[in-house]
Amino acid sequence: MRSSLSLAVLGSLVACVHALSSALNCVSTTSKSGSIPLASSGNVAPLFFAPNEWPAVQRAANDFVTDIRRVTGLTGKLTNVTSTSTLTSQIKNNVPVLIGTLGSSSLIDSVISHAGDAAKPFTAINGSWEAYHAQILSNPLPGVSQAYVIVGADRRGTMFALYELSEQMGVSPWFWWADVPIKQSKSVFLTSTPCAHGSPTVKYRGIFLNDEQPALQNWAAEKFSNNFGGTAGTAVGGDAEFGAMDDPTKAASGTVAGAPFNRFFYTKLFELMLRLKANYLWPAQWGSSFGVDDKLNQFWADYYGIVMGTSHEEPMMRSIPNEWNEFGSGPWDFSANAANITQFWINGTKRAKGFEEIYTVGMRGNGDEPLSEGQDISLLENVVEVQRNIISQVYNITDVTKIPQVWTLYKEVEGFYDDGMRVEDDITLMWTDDNWGNIRRFPLPSERNRTGGSGVYYHVDYVGDPRDYKWIQVMLSF
Numbered sequence: 088m089r090s091s092l093s094l095a096v097l098g099s100l101v102a103c104v105h106a107l108s109s110a111l112n113c114v115s116t117t118s119k120s121g122s123i124p125l126a127s128s129g130n131v132a133p134l135f136f137a138p139n140e141w142p143a144v145q146r147a148a149n150d151f152v153t154d155i156r157r158v159t160g161l162t163g164k165l166t167n168v169t170s171t172s173t174l175t176s177q178i179k180n181n182v183p184v185l186i187g188t189l190g191s192s193s194l195i196d197s198v199i200s201h202a203g204d205a206a207k208p209f210t211a212i213n214g215s216w217e218a219y220h221a222q223i224l225s226n227p228l229p230g231v232s233q234a235y236v237i238v239g240a241d242r243r244g245t246m247f248a249l250y251e252l253s254e255q256m257g258v259s260p261w262f263w264w265a266d267v268p269i270k271q272s273k274s275v276f277l278t279s280t281p282c283a284h285g286s287p288t289v290k291y292r293g294i295f296l297n298d299e300q301p302a303l304q305n306w307a308a309e310k311f312s313n314n315f316g317g318t319a320g321t322a323v324g325g326d327a328e329f330g331a332m333d334d335p336t337k338a339a340s341g342t343v344a345g346a347p348f349n350r351f352f353y354t355k356l357f358e359l360m361l362r363l364k365a366n367y368l369w370p371a372q373w374g375s376s377f378g379v380d381d382k383l384n385q386f387w388a389d390y391y392g393i394v395m396g397t398s399h400e401e402p403m404m405r406s407i408p409n410e411w412n413e414f415g416s417g418p419w420d421f422s423a424n425a426a427n428i429t430q431f432w433i434n435g436t437k438r439a440k441g442f443e444e445i446y447t448v449g450m451r452g453n454g455d456e457p458l459s460e461g462q463d464i465s466l467l468e469n470v471v472e473v474q475r476n477i478i479s480q481v482y483n484i485t486d487v488t489k490i491p492q493v494w495t496l497y498k499e500v501e502g503f504y505d506d507g508m509r510v511e512d513d514i515t516l517m518w519t520d521d522n523w524g525n526i527r528r529f530p531l532p533s534e535r536n537r538t539g540g541s542g543v544y545y546h547v548d549y550v551g552d553p554r555d556y557k558w559i560q561v562m563l564s565f
């Protein structure tokens with residue numbers, strides 16, 4: 088009874104879900120009135136960010152420069168700048184591109200203080216989750232007559248702006264995963280129309296990798312793991328395109344030998360997700376454990392700016408059943424083994440603390456099964472209280488509403504809800520389909536004002552009762 092590749096979207100609105108494709112005209116392959124060259128006549132505009140910029144944005148800015156090369160064949164220069172004089176000495180007669188996140192960029196701070204009222208469109212997005220604003224700005228800095236300024240309200244906002252420009256100039260988010268050809272052109276211009284997007288309607292947008300064996304798992308093992316199948320030394324893990332492993336005869340440090348879902352695999356997925364403007368992942372869990380297979384998986388997720396969670400049946404950032412089977416002791420039964428299960432969850436919480444996460448709360452049976460007979464609602468409500476106490480204890484905070492949590496009303500769990508089980512208002516309720524592709528129920532008007540909001544969990548591929556199905560070539564358009 089497995090749920091395969093699924094979409095999990097969480098937000099305060101369910102019925103009205105808009106994707107982030109902005110239908111903007113941010114770039115052009117020919118010079119237009121008021122546009123400025125990003126790449127043309129053998130030259131790429133000089134690009135700048137501040138040294139105190141988010142690492143995720145610095146990394147995505149490097150992708151952006153690579154994307155310019157993919158499209159035009161021209162190599163641009165991306166520089167971190169601490170002073171305006173360094174910048175002016177480098178730009179010569181070019182119009183520079185200034186990239187930065189509000190509150191995390193000394194460069195954008197300088198632009199805001201120098202440009203005055205002209206900077207208002209940028210400061211207007213302050214505090215808006217994942218929003219961005221990019222446009223040509225006159226006199227952005229002393230001695231700079233014009234620049235193209237790309238500002239995000241937060242780190243993902245800035246990255247989404249960059250990836251939007253990449254997609255519009257010809258790099259499909261799927262160029263690597265699905266070999267979508269790059270649309271090449273000699274020149275790319277940035278148009279005079281502001282390139283902007285507000286906060287997405289749905290706060291967390293993501294996928295769940297499941298039923299990953301055989302297709303995804305075997306492929307990942309061949310491409311990203313050194314010790315799976317084949318002979319050591321012939322594995323392709325050292326292939327630069329698939330992630331650099333130091334020594335193709337050994338598993339990379341911090342990884343479990345042979346575990347296919349390591350950081351080399353996941354960082355490719357994180358990049359795809361960001362290009363698609365997704366932000367939330369439930370990792371592969373059938374034959375793997377995200378936090379164990381590669382000790383750096385969680386670190387890299389956060390470094391890329393991806394929010395991690397675990398599936399509906401895996402509370403408190405631990406993989407179930409694999410991690411429980413390996414590290415737990417006694418039955419997966421809270422009425423009989425509360426102390427050991429609690430310690431197991433404490434460990435998962437400690438491991439996840441410091442990274443951007445959404446905690447799955449509640450409890451199901453070990454391995455996507457219902458809890459055994461006689462597990463009652465008061466016991467489950469107690470489980471959620473224990474889980475919130477763990478968050479409070481591990482994070483050393485009294486207000487646990489600041490740490491996002493989700494309760495997924497999948498299969499029998501919706502029955503508990505229907506029978507009266509309730510969780511605190513700040514916990515997102517994730518409504519699900521019936522495993523046949525029909526959403527079982529949406530929140531009623533009285534359920535739509537919860538501070539934790541609502542989400543949808545929906546299968547586009549399902550393995551299990553009552554019938555397996557795969558949607559091939561499906562285009563989901565929200």
Ligand SMILES: *[C@@H]1O[C@H](CO)[C@@H](O)[C@H](O)[C@H]1NC(C)=O
Nearest residue numbers: 137138139140145166167168
């Ligand atoms: C910024 O540049 C300086 C000097 O060029 C370098 O030492 C520093 O590591 C860079 N910082 C970042 C965040 O790239």
Ligand SMILES: *[C@@H]1O[C@H](CO)[C@@H](O)[C@H](O)[C@H]1NC(C)=O
Nearest residue numbers: 189190199209210211213214
């Ligand atoms: C953005 O809002 C924060 C919090 O209200 C404030 O401290 C900061 O100065 C604002 N930044 C800008 C650029 O307006």
Ligand SMILES: *[C@@H]1O[C@H](CO)[C@@H](O)[C@H](O)[C@H]1NC(C)=O
Nearest residue numbers: 415416417418423424425427
């Ligand atoms: C809890 O774990 C310990 C070992 O750490 C084990 O001895 C004990 O039997 C377990 N408790 C239950 C109820 O299974």
Ligand SMILES: *[C@@H]1O[C@H](CO)[C@@H](O)[C@H](O)[C@H]1NC(C)=O
Nearest residue numbers: 414415416427430431432434
């Ligand atoms: C929790 O972590 C402690 C300390 O690292 C370890 O001794 C214990 O075995 C772990 N228990 C579980 C159930 O993960």
Ligand SMILES: *[C@@H]1O[C@H](CO)[C@@H](O)[C@H](O)[C@H]1NC(C)=O
Nearest residue numbers: 479480481482483484485486
């Ligand atoms: C927990 O927080 C309290 C109050 O903020 C502080 O006094 C205490 O030192 C913290 N404890 C730990 C272990 O960090």
Ligand SMILES: *[C@@H]1O[C@H](CO)[C@@H](O)[C@H](O)[C@H]1NC(C)=O
Nearest residue numbers: 512532533534535536537538
């Ligand atoms: C939500 O609305 C219901 C009635 O429609 C009300 O009883 C409840 O107190 C409201 N909750 C919040 C958090 O406003």
